Amino acid sequence: xxxxxxxxxxxxxxxxxxxxxxxxxxxxxxxxxxxxxxxxxxxxxxxxxxxxxxxxxxxxxxxxxxxxxxxxxxxxxxxxxxxxxxxxxxxxxxxxxxxxxxxxxxxxxxxxxxxxxxxxxxxxxxxxxxxxxxxxxxxxxxxxxxxxxxxxxxxxxxx
Numbered sequence: 001x002x003x004x005x006x007x008x009x010x011x012x013x014x015x016x017x018x019x020x021x022x023x024x025x026x027x028x029x030x031x032x033x034x035x036x037x038x039x040x041x042x043x044x045x046x047x048x049x050x051x052x053x054x055x056x057x058x059x060x061x062x063x064x065x066x067x068x069x070x071x072x073x074x075x076x077x078x079x080x081x082x083x084x085x086x087x088x089x090x091x092x093x094x095x096x097x098x099x100x101x102x103x104x105x106x107x108x109x110x111x112x113x114x115x116x117x118x119x120x121x122x123x124x125x126x127x128x129x130x131x132x133x134x135x136x137x138x139x140x141x142x143x144x145x146x147x148x149x150x151x152x153x154x155x156x157x158x159x
Contacts (some may be wrong), residue, residue: 039120042091048121049074050088051114053081056156064099064107093117 053073057065071081085108088094093114099105110118133141 042093043117044091046084047088047091047093048117050081050084051093051110051118052121054094054108054110054114055118058110059157064101064105066099066105066108068105070108088114 050070053070054065056073057069067078067082067085070085071078074081074084076084085094085096085106089096093111095109095111097107097109099107129145133144136144
């Protein structure tokens with residue numbers, strides 16, 4: 001492959017989706033087991049997805065996080081998101097109260113245990129990223145990190 005062919009961006013889309021498939025189908029469910037051998041049984045990938053979704057929705061500046069917000073963050077319908085949230089409530093990661101704005105809605109908040117799980121997961125994810133690019137030159141690591149953060153912000157945090 002020539003230098004120009006490597007840098008023209010062609011093939012980047014399929015490569016991105018190949019990575020997404022790899023981590024979503026194979027690697028992601030194992031992340032919880034990889035976090036810590038002594039992790040509680042409730043530290044499941046499903047609970048982590050709910051915690052990350054609530055944290056992500058709360059980061060958008062909305063005063064309350066609802067089931068609809070979690071569903072939107074996870075790309076699921078409300079009934080599936082609601083069942084996942086029910087499990088996270090049962091496992092002590094989410095507090096579910098009535099919305100102050102609409103009594104028909106639930107307002108969701110993370111517990112301290114959820115924040116601990118999230119922090120542990122974030123540390124693990126950062127370590128995994130650093131291992132993946134550890135053989136790259138420092139400038140490439142910084143550039144790729146910057147582009148990845150930019151893409152994430154533009155795709156997931158855009159209004």
